[in-house]
Every structure is written in C-alpha cells, then in structure tokens.
Amino acid sequence: MPDVPRAAAPGPHDPREGEREDLGRHRKGLLQRLREILFRNQLTSIGTVLTGAILLMAVFAPFLATHDPLRTNVRNRLQPPSAEHWMGTDDAGRDIYSRAIFGSRVSVRVGYSVVVLTTVFGLAIGVAAGYYRWLDGILMRTMDALMAFPSIFLAIAILAALGPAESNVIWALSVTLTPGTARIVRGVVLSLKERDFIAAARGLGARDLRILRRHVVPNSLAPLIVQSTFVLGVAILSEAGLSFVGAGIQPPTPSWGNMLADAKRYLFVAPWMSYFPGLFIVFGVLGLNLLGDGLRDAFDPRMRGG
Numbered sequence: 001m002p003d004v005p006r007a008a009a010p011g012p013h014d015p016r017e018g019e020r021e022d023l024g025r026h027r028k029g030l031l032q033r034l035r036e037i038l039f040r041n042q043l044t045s046i047g048t049v050l051t052g053a054i055l056l057m058a059v060f061a062p063f064l065a066t067h068d069p070l071r072t073n074v075r076n077r078l079q080p081p082s083a084e085h086w087m088g089t090d091d092a093g094r095d096i097y098s099r100a101i102f103g104s105r106v107s108v109r110v111g112y113s114v115v116v117l118t119t120v121f122g123l124a125i126g127v128a129a130g131y132y133r134w135l136d137g138i139l140m141r142t143m144d145a146l147m148a149f150p151s152i153f154l155a156i157a158i159l160a161a162l163g164p165a166e167s168n169v170i171w172a173l174s175v176t177l178t179p180g181t182a183r184i185v186r187g188v189v190l191s192l193k194e195r196d197f198i199a200a201a202r203g204l205g206a207r208d209l210r211i212l213r214r215h216v217v218p219n220s221l222a223p224l225i226v227q228s229t230f231v232l233g234v235a236i237l238s239e240a241g242l243s244f245v246g247a248g249i250q251p252p253t254p255s256w257g258n259m260l261a262d263a264k265r266y267l268f269v270a271p272w273m274s275y276f277p278g279l280f281i282v283f284g285v286l287g288l289n290l291l292g293d294g295l296r297d298a299f300d301p302r303m304r305g306g
Contacts, residue, residue: 110166143179
C-alpha cells in the first residue's frame with residue numbers, strides 16, 4: 001500500500017503573527033478611511049488639490065517660470081499684468097509670476113524642514129515625558145517656558161542672535177513649534193500607557209523600548225500626522241512674516257514674504273505687486289488647513305459615525 005503523506009503537525013502559535021495581522025488590518029482600515037475622507041469631502045479635496053499644486057509648483061519651478069526671477073529691467077518696472085508678464089513686474093522690473101513660482105520653493109523647503117524637525121523632537125520629548133513620569137516635570141516645564149513667549153517674537157529673537165539665513169529660519173521656527181507637538185504627543189502617551197494592551201505587554205515581560213517601539217509610537221502617529229499639516233501651514237505663514245519684517249529670507253532670493261515687503265511701498269501705484277504673493281500665501285495655508293481638517297476626521301473615531 002503506498003504511503004500517504006501525512007499532514008504537517010501544527011507548530012506552536014507565534015503571537016507575533018497575530019500581531020502582524022492585526023497591524024495589517026489596522027493599516028488597511030486606516031487607509032480606506034483616509035481615502036474616503038479625501039474623496040468624499042469636498043473641502044478636503046480642495047485642500048488636497050491646493051496643497052498638491054503648491055508642492056508641484058515648487059518642484060517644477062524652473063519649467064513653470066517664464067522669466068529669470070532675479071533678472072532686473074528698469075525699463076519694465078511697475079508694469080501691470082500683460083501677455084508677457086502675467087502678474088506684472090515689480091519695482092526692479094522683475095517678473096512677479098516667476099518670482100512667486102520660485103518663492104514657493106523657499107516656502108516648501110522651510111515648511112517641510114520645520115515639519116521634520118518638529119515631528120522628530122516633538123515625538124521624542126512627548127513620548128519621554130508621557131511615559132516616564134520623572135522626566136515629565138523637567139521636559140514639560142521647559143516646553144511651557146518656550147510657549148510663554150509669542151512664537152513670532154521668539155523666532156525673531158533667535159534670528160537676531162543667529163542671523164537671517166534660511167537654515168536659521170528653519171531652526172528658529174522648529175524651536176517655537178516643537179512645544180505644541182510635544183504636548184499633543186504627551187497627552188496621547190499618557191492615555192495609552194493606562195490601556196490594557198500596554199499592561200499585558202508588561203506582564204509578558206516586554207521591555208520599555210519594545211513597548212514604545214511596537215505600541216506607543218505607532219498609536220501616536222495619527223494625531224502627529226494631523227498636527228504636522230497645521231505645523232506646515234504655520235511654518236509657511238511664519239516664514240512669510242519673518243521675511244516681511246526683514247528677519248527671514250533676504251533679497252534678492254524670492255520669498256513670498258519679502259515680495260510683500262517690497263510691495264508695501266507701491267500699494268496704490270502698483271497693487272498687483274502685493275495681490276499675487278498674498279494670494280499664494282492664502283491658498284497655500286488654506287489648502288493645508290482644509291487638508292488637516294480632513295485628516296483629523298479620518299483619524300478621529302468620533303467623526304466616523306453616520
């Protein structure tokens with residue numbers, strides 16, 4: 001009689017397999033909710049389009065610009081919008097459209113750099129303060145001290161000490177915006193550490209580093225992503241404000257803020273100098289705020305009903 005192959009005996013259950021399956025289902029559900037929010041909510045779709053347009057404009061600025069943003073031509077100064085200069089020219093005869101397009105590169109560069117630094121430092125400080133009670137007082141009182149100063153004034157003070165360079169603008173804004181992110185992460189961690197699955201992980205002998213890496217940090221990412229969109233909008237607006245008062249990006253490098261600073265002397269003679277950089281700032285920040293609202297709705301369980 002021929003041998004019948006025997007079924008392999010089931011091996012011991014690996015709890016990590018169940019963990020990975022749960023995590024995979026959670027990610028799929030999260031992406032599905034996010035997709036539904038972005039495509040079913042009209043305002044969030046508008047925010048996504050505006051944000052994507054600003055990002056694409058910054059990436060493809062050399063191909064979208066019609067003139068050299070730094071080239072001056074005094075014979076064409078203060079020209080109104082025309083077929084040659086779509087948004088007119090400034091007081092030095094430079095093409096405003098091309099300068100605004102290249103100004104988006106500065107805003108995107110500064111904004112996303114601030115988001116990265118704020119997210120890294122805010123996550124580290126918030127997790128440490130929320131999980132280790134002995135660090136909470138030290139770290140949070142330091143954050144409170146930073147938040148006691150108006151953010152724009154603190155950024156100006158830092159730039160006055162470091163100098164008005166783009167890298168210094170990034171660090172100054174990161175210092176002023178990190179405390180808000182750290183407080184949000186700390187609140188999430190304080191809630192998470194009292195949950196049953198954290199207690200179960202401790203009971204199974206998991207060390208703090210594994211608990212933080214496998215449970216605490218992944219569950220803190222949703223509010224952190226939402227916060228990042230608002231930080232990006234505030235960073236773009238703050239960079240424009242710092243450049244407007246002369247503490248940020250310095251001419252002749254085009255920035256939406258210093259373009260507005262140049263335009264304030266010609267508000268009644270050449271108002272188009274202020275219209276278009278201002279509209280870029282408005283639409284850029286509005287798009288990020290609408291996108292942030294949609295992400296908040298996607299990640300907040302209380303907004304999923306109905």
